[in-house]
Amino acid sequence: xxxxxxxxxxxxxxxxxxxxxxxxxxxxxxxxxxxxxxxxxxxxxxxxxxxxxxxxxxxxxxxxxxxxxxxxxxxxxxxxxxxxxxxxxxxxxxxxxxxxxxxxxxxxxxxxxxxxxxxxxxxxxxxxxxxxxxxxxxxxxxxxxxxxxxxxxxxxxxxxxxxxxxxxxxxxxxxxxxxxxxxxxxxxxxxxxxxxxxxxxxxxxxxxxxxxxxxxxxxxxxxxxxxxxxxxxxxxxxxxxxxxxxxxxxxxxxxxxxxxxxxxxxxxxxxxxxxxxxxxxxxxxxxxxxxxxxxxxxxxxxxxxxxxxxxxxxxxxxxxxxxxxxxxxxxxxxxx
Numbered sequence: 406x407x408x409x410x411x412x413x414x415x416x417x418x419x420x421x422x423x424x425x426x427x428x429x430x431x432x433x434x435x436x437x438x439x440x441x442x443x444x445x446x447x448x449x450x451x452x453x454x455x456x457x458x459x460x461x462x463x464x465x466x467x468x469x470x471x472x473x474x475x476x477x478x479x480x481x482x483x484x485x486x487x488x489x490x491x492x493x494x495x496x497x498x499x500x501x502x503x504x505x506x507x508x509x510x511x512x513x514x515x516x517x518x519x520x521x522x523x524x525x526x527x528x529x530x531x532x533x534x535x536x537x538x539x540x541x542x543x544x545x546x547x548x549x550x551x552x553x554x555x556x557x558x559x560x561x562x563x564x565x566x567x568x569x570x571x572x573x574x575x576x577x578x579x580x581x582x583x584x585x586x587x588x589x590x591x592x593x594x595x596x597x598x599x600x601x602x603x604x605x606x607x608x609x610x611x612x613x614x615x616x617x618x619x620x621x622x623x624x625x626x627x628x629x630x631x632x633x634x635x636x637x638x639x640x641x642x643x644x645x646x647x648x649x650x651x652x653x654x655x656x657x658x659x660x661x662x663x664x665x666x667x668x669x670x671x672x673x674x675x676x677x678x679x680x681x682x683x684x685x686x687x688x689x690x691x692x693x694x695x696x697x698x699x700x701x702x703x704x705x706x707x708x709x710x711x712x713x714x715x716x717x718x719x720x721x722x723x724x725x726x727x728x729x730x731x732x733x734x735x736x737x738x739x740x741x
Contacts (some may be wrong), residue, residue, distance in 0.1 A: 406483065407483055407487075411462075414462050415462050415464060415484060415487060418458050418459055418461070418462040418464060419459075419464070419488075419491065421455070422501075423445060423447065423451075423452075423455050424455045424458065424459060425491075425495075426445060426501065426502070426505055427441060427445070427452075427455055427456070427459065427465075428459070428464070428465075428478065428488055428491075428492065429492055429495060429502060429505065430444060430505055430506075430509055431465060431476060431477055431478045432478055432488070432492055433506075433509060434477070434513075434595070434598075434599060434604070434607075435475045435476065435477050435595065435607060435608075436475070436476055436477075436509075436512075437473050437474060437475055437476070438452055438453055438456065438474060438476075440512050441456075441476075443508065443512060444505055444508040444509055444512060445505070456476060462484075463479060463484060464478070464479060464484055464488060465477060465478055465479065466478075466479060468609055468617060469610075473588075473610075475609075477607060480580060480605070481580070513596075513599060516592060516595060516596055517596040517599075517600075519592055534668070534672065534712075537665075537703075537711055537712045538660070538701075538703055538711065538712040538713070538714050539701045539702070539703045539714055543701065544658065544701060544714050544716075545573055547699055547701055547716060548573070548656070548658065548716055549573070551656075551697050551699055551716055551718055552625070552654060552656055552718065554576070554577045555574075555577035555578060555625070556577055556578070556579070557574070557577055557578040557579070557624050557625040558578070558579050558580075558624050558650075559578065559579065559580050559581065559582075559622055559623045559624060559625070559650075560574055560578040560580075560581040560582075560606075560623060560624075560625040560626070560627070561581070561582050561583075561584070561616075561618060561622075561623040561625070561626045561627070561645075561648055562581065562582070562583040562584070562626075562627050562629070563584050563613055563616070563626065563627065563628045563631060563641070563645055564584065564585055564586075564613060564628060564629065564630070564631030564634075565583025565584060565585045565590070565591075565594050565608055566585060566590050566593075566594065566629075566630075567590065567593050567594055567597055568583055568593070568594030568595075568597045568598050568606075568608060569597070569629075570583075570627045570629050571583050571594070571598060571603065571606045571608075572597065572598070572601050572603065574625070574627075575601070575603050575605075575606065578605070578606075578625065579605065580605050580606070581605065581606040581607075582606070582607055582608070582609060582618055582623075583606065583607070583608040583609070584608070584609055584610075584611040584613065584616050584617070584618065585608065585609075585610065585611070586610070586611065586612060586613065588610055591608050591609075591610060594608045595608060613631070613635065613641050613644065614637070614640055614641060614644055615644065616644060616645075616648065618648050619648065620647050620648055621647075621648070621649070621650050621651070622648060622650060623648050623649060623650055623653060624649075624650045624652070624653040624654070625653065625654055625656070626645050626648065626649055626653065626654070626655045626656065627656045627658070628641070628642075628645060628655070628656065628657045628658070628659075629656075629658045630658055630659060631659075632657060632659050632676065632679065633659055633660060633668075633674045633675065633676045633677070633678065633679075634673060634674060634675055635675055635676070636675050638676065638679070638687065639687045639690060639691075642655070642657075642687050642688065642690075642691045642693075643690065643691045645691070646691040646692055646693060646721070649693075649721050650721070651721055651723040652720065652721050652723070653720070653721045654696075654718060654719070654720050654721075655688075655693055655718075655719045655720070655721075656716065656717070656718055656719075657684065657715075657716070657717040657719075658714065658715070658716050658717075659678065659679055659714075659715055659717075660677075660678040660679070660712050660713065660714060660715065661678050661679070661680075661700065661712070661713040661714075661715050662677060662678035662679060662680055663677050663678045663712055663713075664677065665677065665712070678712075678713075678715075679715070681698055681715070681717065684715075684717050685717075688717075688719040691719075692721070692722060692723075693719035693720065693721060693722065694719060694720050694721075694722045695717065695718070695719050696718050696719060696720050697716075697717075697718035698715070698716070698717055698718070699715070699716040700713055700714075700715055701713065701714040701715070701716070702714075
């Protein structure tokens with residue numbers, strides 16, 4: 406519940422036409438200062454001042470992507486509920502709002518075009534790799550069967566790429582974050598999430614070894630076809646563990662060991678697949694308990710280059726260890 410002063414400060418911050426318009430626009434997704442300047446038809450300093458006031462009252466969030474600053478509405482709590490109630494009462498026929506939404510669609514259209522161009526440029530290399538292993542829909546089916554359909558409170562997709570994992574699990578989480586080191590890939594992911602009308606997920610630029618996300622906050626973390634690009638996969642798993650909630654699940658999807666050097670030479674793969682023994686050892690080092698392994702080999706076709714996709718599932722042990730310690734303490738007490 407609001408304290409009186411905080412409630413009044415929030416209302417004062419919102420009670421200005423441009424700031425209310427900004428909140429309405431951000432309710433449709435992440436936007437930059439440049440986006441808002443284009444849509445509102447105002448100068449960058451003026452838009453920045455409006456954003457500063459909204460940030461000071463914690464009605465919006467800001468994070469940095471290189472030289473870009475992205476803004477989004479707060480998604481939970483009393484302030485999120487306040488914003489929703491105000492926006493729900495805006496007339497859908499308001500001419501100013503309608504014009505803003507038309508310009509917003511133009512901005513999103515440009516994003517989609519840029520994402521499509523990037524995807525088209527790289528599609529040939531991705532298709533070459535996909536042709537070597539079992540179909541993606543079969544991998545996704547196995548993934549859902551192994552992980553379960555939740556519900557999950559919060560999901561983290563590390564190396565989100567096109568955002569496909571965020572789409573796949575969208576019916577089963579309350580909120581989700583995707584992290585990727587490529588701004589171009591984030592553009593693809595945002596376009597895909599918008600096309601799928603997924604509003605409870607956002608994507609952020611981030612270093613997999615030092616992620617800009619909350620600690621102990623995600624009960625499902627997915628690392629899908631990422632580790633083979635890394636020079637230190639074990640460190641990435643330890644970093645992922647820091648964001649896993651007690652008893653949460655960490656899922657790794659990658660290739661079994663293989664000898665296809667062209668993937669290293671032409672596609673920047675640092676590792677030519679992984680052994681389950683090695684993966685379980687990394688899980689152990691990160692404080693995780695391996696709970697399931699699935700091997701998805703393609704049907705025998707005589708293709709000597711065929712790749713086997715692996716799914717490894719591990720779980721956080723902190724609650725289990727705490728319960729075990731409680732039992733030990735109780736036993737000691739009884740003995741005394």
